[in-house]
Amino acid sequence: MPYTHYHPVYLHLTGRAITLVGGGFVAIEKLNSLIPTGARITVVSPEISPEVQAWVSEGTITWIPRAFEPRDIDGAFMVIAATNNPEVNAWVYKLGNAAQKLTNSVDDPVNCNFIMAAIAKSGPMQVAISSAGCSPALAQRVRNRIVSEILTENVGALAEFLGDRRPEVKATLPSYKIRQRFWEQVIDSKVPHVLASQGEEAADAEFRSMLRRAAVIAAEPQSVDPQKVYIVGAGPGDPGLITVRAAEILRRADVVLYDRLVNPILLGYAPPGAECIYAGKDRGTPGRGRQQSIHDQLIAHAQRGKVVVRLKGGDPFVFGRGGEEILALAQAGIAFEVVPGISSAVAAAEAAFIPVTHRGISTAFAVFAGQEADDKAGDGIPWAAAAAIPTAVFLMGVERLPLIVERLLEYGRDPSTPVAIVSNGTLPNQTVVTGTLEDIVSLATECVPPAAIIIGEVVRVREKALALAVQVVASAA
Ligand SMILES: C[S@@+](CC[C@H](N)C(=O)[O-])C[C@H]1O[C@@H](n2cnc3c(N)ncnc32)[C@H](O)[C@@H]1O
Numbered sequence: 001m002p003y004t005h006y007h008p009v010y011l012h013l014t015g016r017a018i019t020l021v022g023g024g025f026v027a028i029e030k031l032n033s034l035i036p037t038g039a040r041i042t043v044v045s046p047e048i049s050p051e052v053q054a055w056v057s058e059g060t061i062t063w064i065p066r067a068f069e070p071r072d073i074d075g076a077f078m079v080i081a082a083t084n085n086p087e088v089n090a091w092v093y094k095l096g097n098a099a100q101k102l103t104n105s106v107d108d109p110v111n112c113n114f115i116m117a118a119i120a121k122s123g124p125m126q127v128a129i130s131s132a133g134c135s136p137a138l139a140q141r142v143r144n145r146i147v148s149e150i151l152t153e154n155v156g157a158l159a160e161f162l163g164d165r166r167p168e169v170k171a172t173l174p175s176y177k178i179r180q181r182f183w184e185q186v187i188d189s190k191v192p193h194v195l196a197s198q199g200e201e202a203a204d205a206e207f208r209s210m211l212r213r214a215a216v217i218a219a220e221p222q223s224v225d226p227q228k229v230y231i232v233g234a235g236p237g238d239p240g241l242i243t244v245r246a247a248e249i250l251r252r253a254d255v256v257l258y259d260r261l262v263n264p265i266l267l268g269y270a271p272p273g274a275e276c277i278y279a280g281k282d283r284g285t286p287g288r289g290r291q292q293s294i295h296d297q298l299i300a301h302a303q304r305g306k307v308v309v310r311l312k313g314g315d316p317f318v319f320g321r322g323g324e325e326i327l328a329l330a331q332a333g334i335a336f337e338v339v340p341g342i343s344s345a346v347a348a349a350e351a352a353f354i355p356v357t358h359r360g361i362s363t364a365f366a367v368f369a370g371q372e373a374d375d376k377a378g379d380g381i382p383w384a385a386a387a388a389i390p391t392a393v394f395l396m397g398v399e400r401l402p403l404i405v406e407r408l409l410e411y412g413r414d415p416s417t418p419v420a421i422v423s424n425g426t427l428p429n430q431t432v433v434t435g436t437l438e439d440i441v442s443l444a445t446e447c448v449p450p451a452a453i454i455i456g457e458v459v460r461v462r463e464k465a466l467a468l469a470v471q472v473v474a475s476a477a
Contacts, residue, residue, distance in 0.1 A: 014038035022082035023048030123156025233341015254306035261313030295328035315343035348425025348452035362390035370397015387411035391456035418459035
């Protein structure tokens, strides 16, 4: 559907004259958003509702108690037609538009030279949302999400806090680029949290120490301030399962080093100019060399003053070598932050309706590195524990399934123990194969990595849930 390309602006209406034609509930809605701007509002209408009357009585707005006449728009900066008569509204628009006034006829985009957006507001922060008339309901939905997830009360308070300090920062840090980076650092620092939890004084102390440090660095022309490296979990596969914090950090990235199992859609969160570097560990390069090269890249980019995100599948500390990376960064004197992610160790099972713990069935679960499985003794896997724990989850194990099964049986696990193999868990191409330790090897010939192998009675919960769901559907049909 063709739609109008509106250009959003924020109008400074304080002291400006607005003529609002109509005095019913539509007018009330407009007055609610216009009165806080401090505009001089005149309502023209033979009758007005009690709410409008209250504003008139307290002197907030002026009322002309008669039908609209063309002279009512003289001197007005903005004209709003909010009667319940479309013909009157169209006439008001015609006059206002011809007189080059900002004119809006409520709920009638054809008779408007500007439209009013849905507003999300917290203190001085305001977001105006419009669907250009295509779907006000969708615009409202987007607005509600912004209000509940982004423009929370704390954001408004933070905006005021930062606004109060702008002149000082401008005077202290000479270059625009340095100031821009400083503000990014403040927003990303403890300051917002301290402001929300301990108040302005404590936040100010934190802010001041950052400003002093930035001033020292700015005084050394050749130096760059090494940035933090963020070790970030990307979740198990479904891009919707990334955390809010991870998405927020990605939006500020200069460099993203990402792994093979990271959903490429998530790279879209990074700014258009960000450098996205594939750091997946495909076969061919020796493991230690690859990992060392990743450490070197993280350090080098951070030392060049870049915001570096190391994006890893699942959780960075679950078979993700995130621990090695923070040690290397610490050794190099680079600051870091770890952002946990949802691990496939639980998410793949969950996506297949398998709870890794379940009252009365499993009070413990453990996750094992399947690729370590070896027929030699001392492969590093605590097989006795794996055979005894109520739920054993093996990652990276699909190619070694026969060996894993053999070892578990050897260590005394009951051959009738249920097993599920969830490949591409949480993704549209997810597949699930279930069996028991006795027959899973022959059933799983088509299973592909990435896959999680779940061993334990909890697998029966899936079967039960699916059977009950079928019954529910059948009884509803
Ligand atoms: C190197 S490990 C990394 C694990 C990751 N750090 C985590 O917390 O999910 C990679 C293994 O995770 C498992 N995995 C990752 N994504 C998966 C998915 N979507 N479904 C099933 N298993 C997955 C597979 O066993 C894969 O071989």
